[in-house]
Amino acid sequence: RSSWLLLAPLLTPPVPVITAPPCSLCPEGAHRFQWIRNLVPEFGISSSHVKVLSSPAEFYELLKVQIKAAKQRVVMASLYLGTGLLEQELVYCLEETLEKSLQAKGSPDLRVSILLDCTRGSRGRKNSRTMLIPLLQRFPEQVRVSLFHTPNLRGLLRLLIPERFNETIGLQHIKVYLFDDNVILSGANLSDLYFTNRQDRYVLLRDSPEIADFFTELVDAIGDVSLQLQQDDTVQMMEGMVHPYQGDKVAYCEIANRRVMEVINSARTRQELLHAKTFHSSQPGSSLLSQQGSQASGSLKPEPDTWIYPLIQMKPFGIQIDEMVTETLLTEAERDARIYLTTGYFNLTQAYMDLILGTRAEYRILLASPEVNGFFGAKGVAGAIPAAYVYIEHQFYSEVCYLQQQERVQLQEYSRAGWTFHAKGLWLYLAGSDLPCLTLIGSPNFGYRSVHRDLEAQVAIVTENKALQQQLHQEQEQLYLCSGVVSTSTFEQPNRDVKLWVKLVTPLIKNFF
Numbered sequence: 001r002s003s004w005l006l007l008a009p010l011l012t013p014p015v016p017v018i019t020a021p022p023c024s025l026c027p028e029g030a031h032r033f034q035w036i037r038n039l040v041p042e043f044g045i046s047s048s049h050v051k052v053l054s055s056p057a058e059f060y061e062l063l064k065v066q067i068k069a070a071k072q073r074v075v076m077a078s079l080y081l082g083t084g085l086l087e088q089e090l091v092y093c094l095e096e097t098l099e100k101s102l103q104a105k106g107s108p109d110l111r112v113s114i115l116l117d118c119t120r121g122s123r124g125r126k127n128s129r130t131m132l133i134p135l136l137q138r139f140p141e142q143v144r145v146s147l148f149h150t151p152n153l154r155g156l157l158r159l160l161i162p163e164r165f166n167e168t169i170g171l172q173h174i175k176v177y178l179f180d181d182n183v184i185l186s187g188a189n190l191s192d193l194y195f196t197n198r199q200d201r202y203v204l205l206r207d208s209p210e211i212a213d214f215f216t217e218l219v220d221a222i223g224d225v226s227l228q229l230q231q232d233d234t235v236q237m238m239e240g241m242v243h244p245y246q247g248d249k250v251a252y253c254e255i256a257n258r259r260v261m262e263v264i265n266s267a268r269t270r271q272e273l274l275h276a277k278t279f280h281s282s283q284p285g286s287s288l289l290s291q292q293g294s295q296a297s298g299s300l301k302p303e304p305d306t307w308i309y310p311l312i313q314m315k316p317f318g319i320q321i322d323e324m325v326t327e328t329l330l331t332e333a334e335r336d337a338r339i340y341l342t343t344g345y346f347n348l349t350q351a352y353m354d355l356i357l358g359t360r361a362e363y364r365i366l367l368a369s370p371e372v373n374g375f376f377g378a379k380g381v382a383g384a385i386p387a388a389y390v391y392i393e394h395q396f397y398s399e400v401c402y403l404q405q406q407e408r409v410q411l412q413e414y415s416r417a418g419w420t421f422h423a424k425g426l427w428l429y430l431a432g433s434d435l436p437c438l439t440l441i442g443s444p445n446f447g448y449r450s451v452h453r454d455l456e457a458q459v460a461i462v463t464e465n466k467a468l469q470q471q472l473h474q475e476q477e478q479l480y481l482c483s484g485v486v487s488t489s490t491f492e493q494p495n496r497d498v499k500l501w502v503k504l505v506t507p508l509i510k511n512f513f
Contacts, residue, residue: 033307033309033438033460033462034307035328036309036311036325036460037268037271037272037309039321039324039325040264040268040309040310040311040312040321040325041214041264041267041268041270041271041309041310042268042271042275042307042308042309043208043210043211043214043271043307043308043309044275044304044306044307045205045208045211045304045306045307045308046301046302046304046305046306047305047306047463047465047467047468048302049205049206049207049208049306050203050204050205050206050306050461050463050468050471051203051204051206051471052202052203052204052471052472052474052475053202053203053204054202054475054478056188056193056194056195056196056197056198056199056200057195057196058202059184059186059188059194059195059200059202060086060194060195060196062184062202062204063090063177063184064089064090064093066177066179066182066184067090067093067094067097067179068093068096068097069179069180070097070110070179070180071101071109071110071180072109072110072111072180073110073111073112073113073178073179073180073212073216074094074097074110074111074112074113074178074179075112075113075114075176075177075178075179075212075215075216075219076113076114076115076176076177076178076190077114077115077116077172077174077175077176077177077215077219077222078114078115078116078174078175078177078189078190079116079117079120079121079171079172079173079175079189080116080117080120080121080123080127080128080189080190080191081114081116081121081128081131081132081190081191082128082189082190082191082192082193083124083126083127083128083130083131084191084192085192086192086195086196087131087190087191087192088131090190091131091132091134091135094112094135095134095135095138097110098110098112098135098138098139098142098143101142102139102142108141108142110142111142111144112135112139112142112143112144113143113144113146113216113219113220113223114132114143114144114145114146115146115148115172115174115219115222115223115226116128116145116146116147116148116172117147117148117167117171117172117173118147118148118149118172118226118227118235119149119150119153119163119166119167119171120167120171121147122147123163123164123167124163129145129147129229129233130233132145132229133229133231133233136229136230136231137231140231144223144228145228145229146219146222146223146224146226146227146228146229147226147227147228147229147235148171148172148222148225148226148227148244148455149226149227149244149245150169150170150171150244150316150453151244151245151249151252151253151256151316152169152170152316152453153166153169153170153245154244154245154246154249155245157169158245164382168512168513169453169512170316170453170454171449171453171454171455172222172226172454172455173443173444173449173450173454173455173456174219174222174442174443174455174456174457175187175188175189175442175443176215176218176219176442176457178212178215178216180212181206181207181208181209181212182204182205182206182207182208182212183204183205183208183211183212183215184202184203184204184205185202185203185205185441185442185458185459186200186201186202186203186441186442187200187201187344187422187423187424187425187441187442187443188200188201188202188422193420194422197418197419197420198374198419198420198421198422199414199416199419199420199421199422199423199479200422200423200424201423201424201425201441201475201479203441203459203461205308208308210267210270210271210274211308211310213267214263214267214310215310215457217263217266217267218260218263218264218310218312218457220263221259221260221262221263222256222259222260222455224238224241224259225241225242225244225252225255225256225259226244227244241255242255253316253317253318256314256316256317257314257317257318257319260312260314260317260319261319264310264312264321305463305464305465305468306461306462306463306464306465306468307461307462307463308459308460308461309325309459309460309462310457310458310459311325311326311440311442311457311458311459311460312456312457313444313450313451313454313455313456313457314455314456315451315452315453316453316455320451322444322456322457322458323351323451325460326352326440326444326446327351327352327355329426329428329438329440330352330355330356330359330361331355331359333359333360333361333428334360334361334430334431335360335361335431336360336361336362336431336432337360337361337362337428337429337430337431338361338362338363338364338428338429339361339362339363339364339426339427339428339429340363340364340366340426340427340429340436340476340480341356341363341364341365341366341425341426341446342365342366342367342414342423342424342425342426342479343365343366343367343423343424343445343446343447344367344368344373344374344420344421344422344423344424344445345368345373345389345445345447345513346365346367346368346389346392346393346396346447347389347392347445347447347448347449347510347513348396348446348447349446349447349448349451352446353396353399356409357399357400357403357405357409361408362408362409362410363408363409363410364410364412364480365409365410365411365412366412366413366414366423366479366480366483367389367393367411367412367413367414367421368389368413368414368420368421369413369414369415369421370386370387370389370390370495370496371415371495372414372415372416372419372420372421373385373386373389373420373421374420374421374422376420384499384502385513387498387499387502388498388502388505388506388509388510388513390491390496390498391498391502391503391506392506392510393411393486394491394496394498396411397411397486397490397491401488410485410486411485411486412480412483412484412485412486413483413484413486413490414479414482414483415482415483415484416482423479424442424443424444424445424446425439425440425441425442425458426439426440427439427472427473427475427476434473435466435469435470435472435473436469436472436473436476437462437463437464437469438460438461438462438463439460439461439472440458440459440460440461441458441459441461442456442457442458442459443456443457443458444456444458448510448511449511449512449513452511453511453512
């Protein structure tokens with residue numbers, strides 16, 4: 001009980017009103033989403049560089065292949081690295097690749113940068129830190145391990161909240177895995193469950209140097225304001241950097257905001273210049289000779305038919321880009337458009353709920369049934385979390401029914417024996433289209449934590465290419481195939497009985513999970 005009381009000062013933080021950016025939606029096709037580039041860099045690529053993965057095993061094998069093939073950089077951001085045999089094999093792959101780099105002629109080129117959350121990565125005696133220390137000891141010049149610590153966990157709160165509970169205050173939740181110029185965006189962590197039977201989403205962006213550069217710089221920026229893991233398992237800040245929980249909180253957050261926004265704005269400027277240069281070179285008046293020369297040398301890139309927009313959410317630092325874009329997408333979705341939205345933890349913010357219930361598009365919302373919730377069967381208070389999600393789901397469903405929106409807004413529960421569910425994101429189908437032209441994929445869950453507490457990143461992928469649209473459509477269908485439609489009878493089942501104390505506590509703690 002005392003653990004929850006310690007959270008009392010944070011239970012009712014003020015929720016600011018977000019004003020979405022003005023939209024200049026074009027009437028036709030994927031280009032209606034180009035307003036996003038007013039906020040973030042726009043990366044135009046060929047759809048042939050995008051591959052959608054479908055299974056944890058495929059994700060794990062790809063990680064190993066990519067690590068072994070890396071020559072210049074491996075950058076991995078995750079909530080934590082697990083401590084099992086599969087995770088140890090990943091560490092061995094890193095060690096092997098670093099060893100090869102060390103033995104190459106001249107100075108080793110390969111750099112490995114790993115960003116994890118400090119509280120989650122320090123949990124238990126054997127943890128993410130102890131898994132990675134051998135790499136730091138063997139390759140001190142090539143390996144960097146950064147542990148982000150939220151500035152909101154400090155003082156008496158930090159001293160008194162026990163392990164595991166301290167993770168409720170705020171986390172590094174970004175999941176991005178890049179190897180040279182190949183980037184994997186996902187919601188999956190580096191843990192054996194996510195490599196075997198915990199369903200998530202994964203997309204590979206191949207040969208995309210500008211996108212890889214952006215995420216390298218983003219992870220570096222967060223790493224610079226994080227604790228640096230040392231060879232003796234101690235941590236320290238970079239010289240001259242404000243400490244996240246011992247230093248001045250306002251000063252720390254201002255520095256972090258500046259570092260991250262520098263990455264976003266400099267990439268945006270670079271991409272705008274590149275876009276302008278490409279546009280002018282493609283005009284009728286441009287030099288035919290130079291174009292023929294480019295073609296002869298094989299350097300002419302195909303016209304992009306797919307656009308990648310990185311969406312960052314770091315409310316502790318005052319960065320709310322993902323929230324603004326998501327709200328705008330939900331607001332602007334037209335009548336007869338369909339939005340398939342999925343989250344492993346159904347706990348939408350009030351703003352997202354209001355938009356879903358108050359706009360005209362059709363919604364198909366996929367969420368975890370209690371049995372595939374990651375907390376199902378957990379010990380102690382955590383074991384009641386699936387029941388809390390059932391209660392939140394029932395309340396939302398009741399509101400849908402009260403507004404007579406059951407046809408337009410449909411809930412579906414993912415259920416699969418022996419599996420858990422962690423997929424998140426959305427697919428947007430324009431009115432009259434059988435294929436999606438936009439998807440969001442990454443770490444956010446659309447809940448209060450994602451918006452207000454944690455560091456999050458996802459990408460909006462917008463495509464005009466039918467083959468890629470078909471890939472995204474098949475991904476959506478495959479996930480929804482393992483689901484059943486929620487109805488009134490769903491909540492009459494014996495396993496949906498929610499104890500009174502859970503109903504009373506859920507409104508107080510729903511902002512922490």
